[in-house]
Amino acid sequence: MLLKEVLFFQNQLHQLIQHCAFKMFVIYIIIALFNAPVVFGAQQGKCDQTPPQAKVLIPSKNKGTYKLTIETNQQIPFLFMPDQTYVVTLQTQNNAKPFRAFMITAEDPNVDNTHDLGPNLVDVGSLKTLDTEIGRKSRYSERCYSSVENTDSSDKYKIEIHWISPKQSYTSQKIRLRAMVAENEEVWYTGGDDLIVMMEKDNHPPLDSPPHPPSPTCNLCSEARYEVVFQGQWSRLKHPYHYPSKPDENGYSHMVGASHSYNYIMWKQGLKASDGLKLLAEQADVTEMEREIINAMSKENGTRTLIRGKRRHHPYMAEPSQALFRVDREHHMFSIAVAMRPSPDWFLGTSRFELCKEDEWLEYYEIPLFPWDAGTMDGVSYESTPTMTQPVDVVKRVEVGSFNRESPFYQKNLKDLAPFATLQVKRLDVYPIPEEDCHQDQEDNSKRNAEEGDEDTEEMEALDEPQAAESRQSEGTCSVSEWSDWSPCVPDNGICGRGLQTRKSIKNGSTYNNHISQTHQQIGSRSNCNEDDAVRVQNRHCSINC
Template identity: 55%
Template sequence: MYIKIVILLLTVSAVSGLPGLCDQTPRQAKVLTPSENNYFRLTIDTKNSSVYGLAQTYVLILESYEKVRPFRWFMITVEDASVDNNTMNFDYRSVDVGSLKTLDTNRLARYSERCYNSVENSDNSEKLRVEVHWVSPKENIQNKDQTVRLRAMVAENEEVWYVGDDLTLVLKKDDSKPLDQLPTTPLEKCYLCSEARYEVVFQGQWSRMLHPHQYPSKPDENEYSHMIGASHAYDYTLWKPDDNASPGLKTLAETANVTELEREIINAMSLEGGTRTLIRGKRRRHPYMSEPSDSIFRVDRIHHMFSVVVAIKPSPDWFLGVTRFELCTKLGWLEESTIPLYPWDAGVRDGISYESPTSVTTPVDAISRVAFGSFDKQSPFYQLNLNDMKPFAYLHVERLAVYPLKEDCEKEPTDEGDQEQENEAENLEEHIEEPVVQALSDNARNVCAVTKWSEWSQCMPYTGACGPGTQVRTRDKISNVNLHSQVDVEENPEVCRQSYNSGLTEFQECFVDCSDN
């Protein structure tokens, strides 16, 4: 009875991974000690074989050095590199080390029943090469420096089998900056005593040459939607990874119609938070998708961030954009920056490719990257990781002007050691040579003043290239204005109270004649 209990415990340990490492000794082995002079190797198909990116797909290659030495049996295991045979009472499932996928077309591999996170041979045939896919871990909050070990065993026959350095890979998480990481970190408060005007330019790059796999068969139907977004406060979010898409973003991602998202932005306009400026750039259709789409917007110490989105069509619900792009820094307003853009999935429709049939995602998923490294050959991103992908667009933001404020501004609390940096920032603001509002004179007083109305924007059809649509015009509030300057002075205090949407933005219906297109 005692012997039977011991055997049962060892069996449970081998299957679940608690405790001890996976025992990769071949089931058929008559010799329990691995051989020396290994003729086999385990490699990973990546530019840097010592690091891995988060949530990426990699190809593991198990092969023979010599064609005259095939192997019959194998096992590959992925595990926490900090765990060894002397570590007791651990559970593989408590640490994210990614997962192995058996995708070889010859069906040479299967999921192991002996060990957790392992694959093994599915038959006894002679093999010279086997490919297995490994999906790397997602971000691990508890262990941000997760190191992973990939370990293989190869057996030529019942008496000759191998493990060791050539069959082991140890990978650390890649800490290099992501390709599309924003240049600044979001700040809860901005202490700059000024406002700024920016231009944002969306430059499309999506093309058959740069993105050939599963490129749409009818390129004449390709398009980028209007660029839509806002400058906004810290408390506002237009979209965010791992959050559900708003109704407006859902409509944009599904149909490329910006009307609902535009209304959401306008309804959130406020002096104390929310949004300030509506950002809207032109829609770009084939063959003019490489032409830029641009917009001008304003920021201030309350509304010091901006976010934008652009839908990709055709696609299930994919879009490009940036979220919570911080423009306020300790040295002043950010001068300029350019970042590449890669597709995001709104999580509202299922579909594997640009033109594949879609269905409503039930339940709705959170916003996430598109399925990079997909295991479906119909996907444009089949076995394609972010670092291997060409950008679908570039976004360039550039500061055009800075407008210092003469009102009392709350200063950023600093330590004595930060005094030099604070003085440098103040000196920068004092010597700005950009043209500023000429209302800052001795006879200026605090009145409710606004700039003249802008021209009506181009008519933007609700759908397609023609038909009914809307156009917009805007004006800005100016504080402490000189009554003799070239501005419209509005004595009605409602214009400056509570919301930027009160008297500063106007819409009107319009129509584009279809016969002109």
Template identity: 55%
Template sequence: MYIKWLLILLTAVRLARGQPGRCDQTPPMAAATAASENKDIYHLNIIQNDRPMEGKIHYTPDQTYVLKITTSNLTRPFKWFMMTAEDPDVDDKIYEFGAKTLDVGVLKTLDSSETRYSERCFNSVEAAKSTDKSDIEIHWVSPKQSEVKDHKVRIRVTVAENNEAWYEGENLTLVLYKDNKKSPDSPPYPPRKTCNLCSEARYEVIFNGKWSRVAHPRFYPSKPDENGYSHMIGASHGYDYYLWLQGSSAGMGIKDLAETNNTTLLEDDIIANMKEKSGTRTLIRGKRRHHPHMAKPSHALFRVDRYHHMFSIAVGMRPSPDWFLGTSRFELCTDHGWLLESERPMYPWDAGTMNGVSYESEPTLTKPVDTIERVEIGSFNKDSPFYQMNLNDLKAFAMLTVRRLDVYPLPNSECTVEGEEQQPGEVEEEPVEEGDKEDEEEPEEPVVGESRLNLNDPTSCSLSEWGSWSPCTPVDDVCGDGFRTRARYRGDRTTKHESFDYQVTQQARPLSTNCEGDQDAKLVEYQNCFVDCYKIARLQ
């Protein structure tokens, strides 16, 4: 008896919410049991740039599209409609209760007085009242990104002219195909587990901010004098390490950078993971930029090798709930040699730790913590800067350029000799030596700390005395609370075996080695400090 009542209850729920099979869109007021011939009067289109899309239509995952039902004859409006997003193979499928269905995206009603969500079919919207309509708009948010390459969605519409005539079919049905092209901010090459290039390379990475009232006018911060980017923080690293990753939870370093623009924890993590044949190699650190200098470039130098052949960076945005810009696992090792040059636009990412819909939203703690995802583009919240906006329509918040400067052959390495061939679509440039660039701003922060030690030499594993403390670096750049560092080094710096390569302005941050016994010894120490704002004001 209990099972019988349970089945009745489940059946009632299914009937109330609609079944996952093909939706019966027969109008409830229809006197005719079959649809009439449309004769090219009623149409369903996807509108882009105020014009219907034609031909085979491709959609980008997790984007907003405008679906529009129109009549080509204004003397023949329609009184009722129903729109359904569905699996194109639904006609031939038999669904078991509880079976996982295809992600077909979400239909969104725009006018609650004219439209409503259907109670008899899944993923369906219908007319709320029988009034004459010459056109109606419904927004569709496409399916989330997935591994399915041949993902298709069918949008099917029925319209009723009156109780006697209703229409469906070719002009009122669209099949949409997933666009498998990478998003414009994706790195040009996928990460690779191994790199067999017999060389090291030196790169420059440049972050050019583009966030402005002109480019991003909707809900631009009301106090632009408080706008700013954090330091550009990143690392060259191996396949086993990631600074941040879409779909994964943010580490404490990314959380702190995204919420407060503090980079200390992220730098500590990069330094702690410095290893000879895995983890990180170079700490990337570029200048922070505040209004009105946010358009000035922030740049840094770094090195890569066959073990550390990719790089990642992150830049915090202020104000924002927990948004940041960056790139993750950017591969530089290719079949043609080290990548020559690449430029990519940058769009905001959401760290998933704080709730907030706009730049100046009062943030609240996200419970439970979400994963790192792109900031909700195409949001249906009218308080969002990205309200009903596609990624293709959004202007870049920054441009990131990575450029190869030098290549250093390693003839004795156990690897495959690569060909330094010109890559398709790229321009070979003459190697740029330091000092050759006119008016280039010198980095004011530690750029790279790395060592190349002779591990067969016992003196390479010895630790030097601590160096002197660096000047105090205020968190806010000018004065107030800050930190300073001091470092020591592996190896006897007076012996002929020493071959450290540092580019230092304030304090070097050396790369640890795999020396036994003292592998975990600390090479860099931090200390809190304070710069007196009153004294600075008097000096100025």
């Protein structure tokens, strides 16, 4: 009996020990998995580039035999722009020494100092293979994030891949491209100056950026008159890849825009297109956008001047389209847009171009223009059959650096792309405003200004017809008559539809048939005006119902 009890307790003890050992084993496995550098095919922390077949775990020293390079316009440090494509090359410098295995990794350099970085903690862009499916030599790595490695063990002399930089990145971001090459199972190399490329974000603004960022306030006690000139440059010579097959149908829409306040947004990268921009980009129709601009007109906010320039079609696309507009301390920036035809929903333009500087109005500036995508229609090329984008996307650059061979921007960077137009803005006149008028809260000063400056104010308001395209004649200080009545509306085409009205004013007290009223209000006293400047002309858009 005693022997049976002893055997029973031994059996229970044995089961208990087995049970505890199993629990300890499970806990060990959990801890091991939690701290493992590779989890389900993806690393935590820095990528271990040791070749899987390596029989020697310590890399050899590369003496310039193998080199990793990247094509950019800037050298040491290599600078990258957001959402651009760069060609990365790994090659041997000695044809007698090919390599059989390789790995290229894009990573955050800070991974050297921490070991718990998970996937997508820092956007380092992405790598894309360039090989075709047949005979391809590179593939996406299953061992490490943002990595490409060899598919076979054949001899290799040169490997090219693409690195697509992050769409958005913080100001001082650095990204490291690191390569490993292996000659065989015993000799392999990684790191060092020849197999590492450090990339830094290029903090210079894009080529088509205005010279100054938008400012919520403008402290200038003056108004200014500007001319904006759109000069087309889209041509088969400058943009030969997939240039439209029927160039006679090419063209730019009317240039449409506004001078406006800080809070008004006609269009902006990262925001969805308005109904007006959608119609403009898809059909080259400016009517809805003009309506949006006119409806937003306000003395203290919104828009001030509707900007409208002529449309240009082949073969006159290189001829300039220009317009005049006014700005003041409330409406101190401007935006414009011009549709490209044919295209799915592409347009050219500038958004929230700041004209107010700290001590004066901007005198002159010119920027190149590159295509924008309104985000409403899908299509990869000028003549693509467009389909509606579902869901509607935001306004962004046309996909420069595209991997689609049907795209006219296939593997093109912004700096490698010829401008599709240039935009010039020229200051023509500055109209000082009395200092006291800049402070509306001082009622006495405002009242005195109203009594002393009525005539000047009336003259500037006469020139500031919101829909008027102002003439370029110099005003000087000649005697100026009142404006005549607006002429009848003259349609652009046919007998109805959109057209133009004209009114005139004369200098030096002259008469001008029936366009000028019988009574002339003289402003200024100078009487030696040039004959060429004797008549001032203003135009505005009108419409006759069909």
